[in-house]
Amino acid sequence: MKSATPHRAAPFAGARARVLGLAIGALALAAPAAPQAAAPKTPAVAGRALSIDEAVASALSNDPGVESADLDWLSASAKADSAKWKRIPSLSASAGYQRISDLTSSVDLGPLGTLSLASLDNVFSFGVNLQYPVFGGFRTRENIAIAGLQAQLKDVSRETVRRSLVFDVRRAYWEAVRATYNRSTLEQNLELMKQNSDLVSKQLGQGVATRADQLGAQLRLEQATEDLGDAQALQKRSFLTLASLMGLDVSGLGISTSAPDAAPPFDLTTAPSAQPSPEASAAPDEAALVSGALARRPETRTAELSRRLAEHAVALSRSALYPTLSLSGSYTYADPNQRVAFQTDPWLFTGTWAVGLLLSYDVGSLPAALDDIKSQTLAASKAKADEDRQRYAVVLDVETCIVNLERALRDLVSTRAMVAQAQENLRVMEERVAAGTAKDIDLNTAKFDLLRIDFSVTNKRIDVLIAQADLARATASEELK
Secondary structure: OOOOHHHHHHHHHHHHHHHHHHHHHHHHHHHHHHHHOOOOOOOOOOOOEEOOOHHHHHHHHOOHHHHHHHHHHHHHHHHHHHHHHHOOOOEEEEEEEEEEEEEEEEEOHOOOOOOOOOOEEEEEEEEEEEEEEEEEOOOHHHHHHHHHHHHHHHHHHHHHHHHHHHHHHHHHHHHHHHHHHHHHHHHHHHHHHHHHHHHHHHHHHOOOOOOHHHHHHHHHHHHHHHHHHHHHHHHHHHHHHHHHHHOOHHHHOOOOOOOOOOOEEEEOOOOOOOOOOOOOOOOOOHHHHHHHHHHHHHHHHHHHHHHHHHHHHHHHEEEEOOEEEEEEEEEEEEEOOOOOOOOOOOOOOOOEEEEEEEEEEOOOOOHHHHHHHHHHHHHHHHHHHHHHHHHHHHHHHHHHHHHHHHHHHHHHHHHHHHHHHHHHHHHHHHHHHHHHOOHHHHHHHHHHHHHHHHHHHHHHHHHHHHHHHHHHHHHHHHHHH
């Protein structure tokens, strides 16, 4: 799979890169040439200023999912360190005391007579024991490797959570910016419709407009009022989503209970127009993006670690086929010492030691061990297939993001080309109104057309920014702080 994937993307890399390069080049060439209409006015806000970087930093600091992933990684790292200590021999120390009842006994020595023995009343013992598995079928080595891989998996899972959160916050931020611009545009549209309605009412009184014209103007005013209400609700939902992703207490912000015309809780200071535009000379190399994503994406690294973990699980299951060799040693210092006969001095401590080797082989567990080896081998094969499937999914994700960015850039270029036409239409309409060959309602319509196209440019620029953030997520090209 490692050698096949670059060849799989290569046939499409040149053509796709050229197409995307042309789109980016067109954007760069159109940027200085296309006339710009005035940006919609952002409504006054009552909240603090918030940039997109501050929103991301707040989310990474406050999100419970990030904290949970961090703690999970710390727990797995501690288990990995604990597994390494299994290499050290087990050494234990003990101390004991017993008070026993008096007991007098005699030993018949035959012709020599009888020997009377008095038992000792106090029993003291001190001992040191050593246990060390000299060879256990490589169990210790494999357990250490498995614990280390599990810690690495948790570390990669942390990165997965953080990268996903960063993209979600950026997308939510730009959607909130889009909703704010949309609300501002529709507020200006409502003002135009009010002016249009008042104008038609005056014209009706002067006899130059009909009742149908007045009803049509009122209908457009009502529709503009309804559209603004929808935009205000959409803005609230956008800010609720952003605040929730930032880890803030959304109930304390009062977003959902605020008045429809209330200012949002944040002043979004990162404007779409302030973001750097792609350079025409920086046409992306699709093959390089794919290969970089395969190497950096947390998902591919997780799949690789899972495969390696399954391979070590196979090796661990095979340890049951090997014998176990253990080394043991002990030293006992006791009064009385059970290995010393006829001990009569109550305060005489005697030390003894023992060293041994134990070789064992569990024959009865062989059938179960063989089935376990088969099961773990199949699991390792599945992990390898899952790794290949994940790599194909990453390739598809990257290529889809490239296509989406290409389309967003192309739409932005074509939309920006409409601004000059809308500005020219407004200029011509102003001259016609001044000459008396057009009505004021026609002038208001031309103003709204320019306003609508200007918002469309901002909307398409936000689509490009979201597509760029999605491509950065798909390629894992950004270094997380």
